[in-house]
Amino acid sequence: MTGSFRHLRPVLAFFLLERRGALLGGALLAAVTVLAGVALLGLSGWFITATAIAGLSSATALAFDVFAPSAGIRLLALGRTASRYGERLVTHDATLRLLAGLRERLFRGWAGPGAARLLLLRPARLLFRLTADIDALDSLYLRVLVPMAAALVTAFVVVLTLVPLHPALGLGAGAWLLLAGIGLPVLGALLASNPARRRAHANEALRARAIDLVAGQTDLVMAGRLQAQGAAIAAADLRQAASDDALNRIETGIGIGFGLASALLLSGTLLAVAALAEAGLIGTPVAALGVLIALAALEPFAALRRGALELGRTLLAARRIGPRLAPAETAPTVVRPAEPLLAVRLSRVAVRHDGAGLPALAELSLSLRLGEVVAVVGPSGAGKSTLLSLIAGEIAPDQGHVEALPATLLTQRTELFQDSLRDNLRLADPAADDGRLLAALASAGLRGDVEALPEGLDARLGENALGLSGGQARRLTLARLILRDTPLWLLDEPTEGLDGATARDVMARLTACGEGRCVVIATHVRREAQAADRIVVMERGHVVSVARRGEAAFKAALAALRPD
Known part of the structure; x- marks a missing residue:
């Protein structure tokens, strides 16, 4: 004692x-x-x-x-x-x-x-x-x-x-x-x-x-x-x-x-x-x-x-x-890129999770520019989600240097709370008025469903988003992503669990709303990677290839993904 x-x-x-x-x-x-x-x-x-x-x-x-x-x-x-x-x-x-x-x-x-x-x-x-x-x-x-x-x-x-x-x-x-x-x-x-x-x-x-x-x-x-x-x-x-x-x-x-x-x-x-x-x-x-x-x-x-x-x-x-209660580190682990049109630059980055025998990312270097859509593909455990968390600043590198613009990370889980639709949306922007909320819902394809509810934006969600279907819940998180309005979007399997039609509509809206931003999509699915300008293939924490649209390697990487 x-x-x-x-x-x-x-x-x-x-x-x-x-x-x-x-x-x-x-x-x-x-x-x-x-x-x-x-x-x-x-x-x-x-x-x-x-x-x-x-x-x-x-x-x-x-x-x-x-x-x-x-x-x-x-x-x-x-x-x-x-x-x-x-x-x-x-x-x-x-x-x-x-x-x-x-x-x-x-x-x-x-x-x-x-x-x-x-x-x-x-x-x-x-x-x-x-x-x-x-x-x-x-x-x-x-x-x-x-x-x-x-x-x-x-x-x-x-x-x-x-x-x-x-x-x-x-x-x-x-x-x-x-x-x-x-x-x-x-x-x-x-x-x-x-x-x-x-x-x-x-x-x-x-x-x-x-x-x-x-x-x-x-x-x-x-x-x-x-x-x-x-x-x-x-x-x-x-x-x-x-x-x-x-x-x-x-x-x-x-x-x-x-x-x-x-x-x-x-x-x-x-x-x-x-x-x-x-x-x-x-x-x-x-x-x-x-x-x-x-x-x-x-x-x-x-x-x-x-x-x-x-x-x-x-x-x-x-x-x-x-x-x-120890004082938090004042030095940020992620800094803004010095180059104007650069969204992300990773220089010889390594990340090892606590208790892991092998590094999740090892000697990884990668540059991404504003305005491009990048799909990160690879088998489970390749380090895709770790890469997104690193860029978002949620984990710190064990070595190397990370430069990235302000980012919003959309994880595989739909994090919605037992509260009103309005307050769930305002998590992204507390100052947003109803006009901005409805505009974001319209961009996400959910405005009509919300306006059809008797309470509208005041409608309350139950525990685990009870009251919304899986597709509606995902669209609501998409509306929250749009409200966040950062130049860098990081999407971890954004259509996982959705039916084909809903998933294709969500991807189309993400692509349209992401115009001018850098959008990084970690995926196993072909429909999510088809919108990419580049495909980054990862294995065991390394980038093994990068293919641009129109190249044979790009088509081969798409063909290796799970079909819609």
Whole structure:
């Protein structure tokens, strides 16, 4: 667990960078609140005791000043209420703003080169971890840092208050506060580390398996795995319940420990002030003040109990999130070509995917010009999709140099969201008005279908583009591509899964809308390569030939492709 604390450094650095003033202000208000409560209890005890003693004779009763202590009690009570309100307001506002900034930083990080591709491999698991881990970090400030600051300040003030009574009493109380007040939460954190992590993993498994049961119920029934899936969900639930039970037992034990520690501190203080009072070194009211301060001294440390139990989960979240909080590289991996009509230039580029034995691209050099359509062909695994991702800037080269104009990549998957048609289109251009949206839909051949809907552009798509056919979904992504309006289009098998007529219409519209741009199409299909001015043939990450339209090699490359 000790090694895991290093993962907190980037998180704490982010906290201080984003909201340093609010965080320190919240901790200060928390300390003021606790101190006001301790002072209120001590002063009230002193006042009640002094008033009772003063009332034993008329002379002392008349001479006793009740106004100053009662005013102090009222001031402390009002101050405690105000500081408590301010502390809650400042700390929760700072936490919510921090988490919002953290979400933005991390989501931007997942949109960076390479990260988005990793996210696509396990989207549900990674997104759940991302949201759950961010939520877990709120306890780091609210339940660990703020109570710790308040507790340490309280211990310091308690020592300063008790030392004038007797130095040994003050120093002994301070040592006990640090030993028990810090030791018990640390012990709780160590004991709860494994159960907290097990609970987090069980919660992830429970959620994932429940989603699989709901989303894949038909497949599970067909495979005869429905009962097994239910058993897996029950097993994850049992693991989570066992972890909760272990955490509850640890919390109860730590609570008992704080109760015993507080009783020992109170007993020791009571014996000490009784001896001092008997020796005539302090009066009875002062003795009552000392006892009541000792009674409340451990309360701020007890507030650390909840944060200590959640520290294992917090450290797990920090370990996952921390590496992605590192400052992003400022130097772009893709630069604009120096030559005016050049769209892409690759110079001896090499790319190797993580864990791969062979490079996806090796010593690849290629130049593409504006206004030409280029088809990139080759067997599966030749590196076509990697080439498009490299040009788009989604992955960085391991060696070599990449120059490319701003590009839009249309992948094989149709990425549409459960939202309105208008908002799905505005992902490409948030400032586009309805006129531009309808014009793009018209260019994609989908305007008539949209205008026939009762809600028009406000029509909402279901999950996985429910409500649209495969051809309509592809046309919608084509409209989004048109709205993007970049000089370089990168299309990865743009008509895959469409029927012949729809596919030919989509290709015709792509060719017409791509006039004047550089259009690169990675394909296995003849109909997609027929529109090309050049065909680039790839094998095992190398360009083995480049053929222009009209050449025999061009016709041979077309003939080798899968027919429509």
